[in-house]
Amino acid sequence: xxVVCPQDSHREEVHIISSIVxxxxxxxxTGVVRQTELARQLSMPPPPEEPLQHRVGCFGYFQILLWGIxxxxxxxxxxxxxxxxxxxxxxxxxxxxxxxxxxxxxxxxSKEKSESEEYAKKKQAWDDANAKWELxxxxxxxxxxxxPANLKEFCDPSSLERFICQPPIFHTxxx
Ligand SMILES: [Zn+2]
Numbered sequence: 001x002x003v004v005c006p007q008d009s010h011r012e013e014v015h016i017i018s019s020i021v022x023x024x025x026x027x028x029x030t031g032v033v034r035q036t037e038l039a040r041q042l043s044m045p046p047p048p049e050e051p052l053q054h055r056v057g058c059f060g061y062f063q064i065l066l067w068g069i070x071x072x073x074x075x076x077x078x079x080x081x082x083x084x085x086x087x088x089x090x091x092x093x094x095x096x097x098x099x100x101x102x103x104x105x106x107x108x109x110s111k112e113k114s115e116s117e118e119y120a121k122k123k124q125a126w127d128d129a130n131a132k133w134e135l136x137x138x139x140x141x142x143x144x145x146x147x148p149a150n151l152k153e154f155c156d157p158s159s160l161e162r163f164i165c166q167p168p169i170f171h172t173x174x175x
Contacts (some may be wrong), residue, residue, distance in 0.1 A: 024040075
């Protein structure tokens with residue numbers, strides 16, 4: 001397929017943007033990546049970051065261990081004292097502690113779940129935008145980005161993100 005510029009149908013100086021970015025991006029021997037200004041403008045924004053998994057962690061285990069030791073000690077003391085009331089009170093206390101711990105863990109779970117759902121949405125939007133991006137061309141003569149399948153729409157390299165993703169959702173810090 002011959003790709004022509006939407007401005008006046010010329011074929012020269014029209015290139016697919018993925019190759020402009022590839023050729024305009026060089027990593028030197030120290031691993032430092034240098035990009036031409038055009039390659040930078042035409043690059044896909046980086047994919048969204050995966051949420052960190054919240055593990056129970058050392059502190060969580062330490063807490064549980066501490067509770068365990070404390071409760072064994074408490075029960076022993078209270079059983080020794082021979083008072084049923086004290087025993088019942090300690091069991092209630094323990095049950096409350098366990099309940100609190102369950103609550104903490106389940107809240108953490110639900111936070112994790114909502115974070116991973118949000119990530120899935122962002123990732124999907126990024127994948128869709130990336131699929132569009134791969135089809136785009138750039139005219140060096142007119143300085144415009146366009147999709148050869150739809151010559152009615154084109155954009156300036158600086159508004160590329162809006163062009164491939166409506167609404168733009170990658171940069172959450174802009175909200
Ligand atoms: Zn042109």
